[in-house]
Amino acid sequence: MSGGGSPAAPGPALSARGARIAGGVPGLLDGGFALYVADPFDRERNPEGIVNLGTSENRLCFDLIEERLARPDMNCLEPDLFQYPDTQGARSFREEIARFLTDYARAAEELSPEHITVMNGCCAVFATLSTVLCDPGDGYLIPAPHYGGINSKMWLYGGLQPVHVPLSSEVTNEESRPFQLTVEKLEAALQRAKKQDIRVRVLVLINPNNPLGDIYPEQLLKECLEFAHRHELHVIMDEIYMLSVYDDITFTSVLSLDSLKCSRVEQRVVLYQVQEPFCITYRNTAFVLILPDPARTHFMWGFSKDFGMSGIRVGVLYTRNDDIQKAVNQLAVFHSCPGPVQHVLCQFLKDRDWLDNVFFPTNKKRLKEAQNLLVGGLADIGIPVLRNSGGLYVWADFRKFLKSQTFEAELELWQKLLDKKLLISPGKAFYCYEPGWFRLVFSDSVEKIYLCIERLKEMLHADDAKPVVSNASSTANSSCSPEKDSSGTASNTPQDDASQLKNILVF
Structure with a gap:
């Protein structure tokens, strides 16, 4: 703990x-x-x-940032920027974030600003999510090694304990690689937690990974999401290094995957997994499910890494779960961002030619x-x-x-x-x-x-x-x-x- x-x-x-x-x-x-x-x-x-x-x-x-900050559009002294802000984030800022993430995360569908909450850093996002998703003593599943600061963020407010999924440098076959995450390792860690009477509520994934610098392949990402859905776990997807990818490799954001959809299937089938989609039976009716599950998948991003602005303290939560967002927004009053900061960052996001x-x-x-x-x-x-x-x-x-x-x-x-x-x-x-x-x-x-x-x-x-x-x-x-x-x-x-x-x- x-x-x-x-x-x-x-x-x-x-x-x-x-x-x-x-x-x-x-x-x-x-x-x-x-x-x-x-x-x-x-x-x-x-x-x-x-x-x-x-x-x-x-x-x-x-x-580059200094030069862009010196342009006239950054110098704004509108009165509303100096008044109490919308604790969810200024509407204009959330609209610009939604457009930005839709494009740069190659989202499967256009993001809605109504599902975005802006806070003073991703640490605040972790802390608030830990509080509204879990009860003290619950566990969260996380591959290790991992960014160590998550533990304190999940513990100080929420009283959560980490359930590590140990990753090894050992290579066991031609297909494996050092520190490779697999669903089998997730399953083993979850079963160990159950034997210790730890109720696991959340799976935390950092992509690209910190400290490994690894990028989850799309298929592995889907397998992890299916695992979480099968065990009714929330997924916190931290993509704070989303645009800090410097090799010619495809990065798959969770936002780029199709959202969960349901359609009735004519005959009754039992639960089984196929490539995509997979089927689940509920009250003798089969439904086709496509991940990620919008009720349990929560995306995080911020300006600290991709924009080199760790001191600006602005993090973003995108969740389509209305109940969770309502609870988060109640806590966001303690973690809001100054109006002038939101204005400045809005100008960065708008300037696509410069970006x-x-x-x-x-x-x-x-x-x-x-x-x-x-x-x-x-x-x-x-x-x-x-x-x-x-x-x-x-x-x-x-x-x-x-x-x-x-x-x-x-x-x-x-x-x-x-x-x-x-x-x-x-x-x-x-x-x-x-x-x-x-x-x-x-x-x-x-x-x-x-x-x-x-x-x-x-x-x-x-x-x-x-x-x-x-x-x-x-x-x-x-x-x-x-x-x-x-x-x-x-x-x-x-x-x-x-x-x-x-x-x-x-x-």
Whole structure:
């Protein structure tokens, strides 16, 4: 359960709920980020400061954003922008978001602004959905490794616990790939949760994945949606990196899939699955169902990643479930966005010529160049990375540099890197079940990427760094291992054979 052990007894100033929240353990990355804030790298003022390739921010296109912000249409002082806003989001802004997502997510049908709620970041969307979809103590199913911040967002308000679906780097056959999600793994995790009397209410999917950078193929996405429908689970689809895809690969948004439709079938049939659609019998009548289920599928997107505006704090929820949206809108009053911010972002979304001919193509080109630069630098020092096509980061294999195949050794390596003034993110922060994987963000300046490689080389190849070259017999279960939840014991033994590294770039 995110937030750490048992909550402290309430003090005189706190309710039991307040004590639970106050007693939560900060996320693993919070300490490293605090060190960076106190000592950030600056070429002129602090050249020996910490280089941060741990925070997933896109810093590559501020020059384009700055130029666009300087145009006259951005400078608007209309009185209504300074009055209490519609807590669901200004109508004009929601209309523009609906048009934008209809086009850029290649939606199967035109999105309605009535189904959109705007909040101050996707963290707020996660928090409100956790509150209205679940009761305290319920579980949510999520493939691991995953963005660790989700746990606190689902726990602080909703009191939910994660039910991990452990993904392994092991390759078992010609068709499989490292850290591959399958419906069989979802089923196994759900059954483990049931045995532990955890009521799972939600499946959370991040596409493109954070931290893997993986993109779900359309068929897998449909299989996951069918699994959720069969078990009556809500699906929260986080597509915040939807347009941060830099290879020539097709990205399938959940919005692009056909909505659920029902049609009566002449004869009675039993429940079975075919490619698409599949059939279900209800009260002796068969219906044809096409996914996703609009009553249980909830889409999230925001401006933080694709527009490089993590500080602007604007997230978007699209749901066609009226009851859920009514409940969310009640909470949205605590998470609304300022009117002037909505106006500015509206101008960005309206300017399709700038988006299509300047911003998005330049952003894609710069992302690919930065990724190549970091991957090439890591190759030079013997660090392979998982193949990926989306997101702002690479998932890198540092296992041979661990003193032992344990999470204690992973955190020891992480601390040594911090001592060398380099902040990257250890796999434990993403609830990875194998020690030795790290996430490195490449969407930053060439100078910082070079400094990262330089400091990595200096630390990893120092005389006192003795890489592990033999197979580890097991991954230790220790106080530093990922939290044990319904996914069971954390550990898959890393293997050194070639099949282990299929689809990983090995240099």
